[in-house]
Amino acid sequence: MIDAWIERWQVGRIGWHEPGGNASLKRYWDQTGCRVLVPLCGKSADLLWLESQGNSVTGVELSELAVTAFFDENELEYSSSSPGRFDAVDRNITMVCGDYFDFVEESGFDALYDRGSLVALPADVRPDYAAHTRSLLTQDACLFVITVDYDQTRADGPPFSLSADEILGYWPDLERRDRYDDLANCPPKFIDAGLTEFYEVVWQSGITTVRR
Ligand SMILES: C[S@@+](CC[C@H](N)C(=O)[O-])C[C@H]1O[C@@H](n2cnc3c(N)ncnc32)[C@H](O)[C@@H]1O
Incomplete structure (x- = not known):
């Protein structure tokens, strides 16, 4: 699985990447002053947006190509105090390059942003992902998770479809x-497989207001 992701970055098969960032994040995220953990972050523009809201952001990503692309494309300078660690100069953004499951250097994050992360992992890996992520967060961390919902019997992931029961099993809050409906933006393989319904689902803890 790891080799497959590395290869995707090498050949530029990164159809999930949203150059303008994720619209639901901008619509619903309401936290500032947090230390936000962004697992499996790719070169997501969401790192920049989260930081612009007054948070400090740490992304973890396997592919060094993705990490350097993030800094280059956003014209950000970085310093590196240890192997695999990239700290943006003058911005509260750090990217750690390596296998997320080995990321133990820091913990106590008080917010999680997961888009394209849990859904990127096969079913047998997801419980370990959730347990590892929990170990990096404070008990009452704010959670913001975006999943996808489609008929998994018609097509295979990634992204994998997750049931509400599975998600709430990991994150009861x-x-x-x-x-x-996000059919217009789903991977072409799903259209080829005849899928006619594909939903993006936004999950959040501590919802106090509904903005429309
Ligand atoms: C579907 S992409 C989503 C990227 C990002 N969250 C976004 O929304 O653009 C999944 C990313 O996870 C990375 N990845 C996969 N397995 C990983 C692992 N074990 N540790 C760290 N990164 C991983 C891949 O290289 C890829 O960039």
């Missing part, structure tokens, strides 16, 4: 914030 989550509530479903939104669910919308």
Whole structure:
């Protein structure tokens, strides 16, 4: 699985990447002053947006190509105090390059942003991902998770479809914030497989207000 991701970055098969960032994040995220953990972050523009909201952000990503692309494309300088660690100069953004499951150097993050992360992992790996992520977060961390929902019997992931039961099994504090048709943006392999429904689902903890 790890080799497959590295190869995707090498050949540029990164159809999940949203150059303008994720619209639901901008719509619903309401935290500032947090230390935000972004597992399996790719070169997501969401790192920049989260930081612009007054948070300090740490992303973890396997591919060094992705990490350097993030800094280059956003014209950010970085310093590196240890192998695999990239600290943006003058910005509260750190990227750690390596296998997320080996990332133990820091913990106590008080917010999680997961888009394209849990859904990137096969079913047998997801419980370990959730347990490892929990070990890096404070008990009452704010959670923001975006999943996808489609007929998994018709097509295989990634991204993998997750049931509400599975998600709430990992994160009982989550509530479903939104669910919308995202067929227009789903991977072409799903259209080829004949899927006619594909939803993106937004989960958030501590929902106090509903903004429409
Ligand atoms: C579907 S992409 C999503 C990237 C990002 N979250 C986004 O929304 O653009 C999944 C990313 O996870 C990375 N990845 C996969 N397995 C990983 C692992 N074990 N440790 C760290 N990164 C991993 C891949 O290289 C890829 O960039």
